[in-house]
Amino acid sequence: xxxxxxxxxxxxxxxxxxxxxxxxxxxxxxxxxxxxxxxxxxxxxxxxxxxxxxxxxxxxxxxxxxxxxxxxxxxxxxxxxxxxxxxxxxxxxxxx
Numbered sequence: 001x002x003x004x005x006x007x008x009x010x011x012x013x014x015x016x017x018x019x020x021x022x023x024x025x026x027x028x029x030x031x032x033x034x035x036x037x038x039x040x041x042x043x044x045x046x047x048x049x050x051x052x053x054x055x056x057x058x059x060x061x062x063x064x065x066x067x068x069x070x071x072x073x074x075x076x077x078x079x080x081x082x083x084x085x086x087x088x089x090x091x092x093x094x095x096x
Contacts, residue, residue: 052076
């Protein structure tokens with residue numbers, strides 16, 4: 001009888017360890033996903049800012065027409081204001 005209890009103890013311990021490992025891996029995956037999304041958000045912000053700076057650089061030099069400058073800046077501002085700036089690039093889908 002004693003060996004049966006001994007085996008049960010080891011089985012239960014192994015099961016608890018496996019569950020803890022699974023929880024730990026799940027938390028690690030969630031953390032990695034969160035970090036990845038933050039990096040994507042930061043990258044999109046940088047790209048947006050670079051586009052705006054490039055437009056601001058080209059306009060005074062006369063390399064793009066004033067109307068085009070205004071239209072492109074308005075599009076960048078609209079993109080930033082509509083709440084999708086850092087969400088999914090696919091219409092109708094929010095960020096994950």
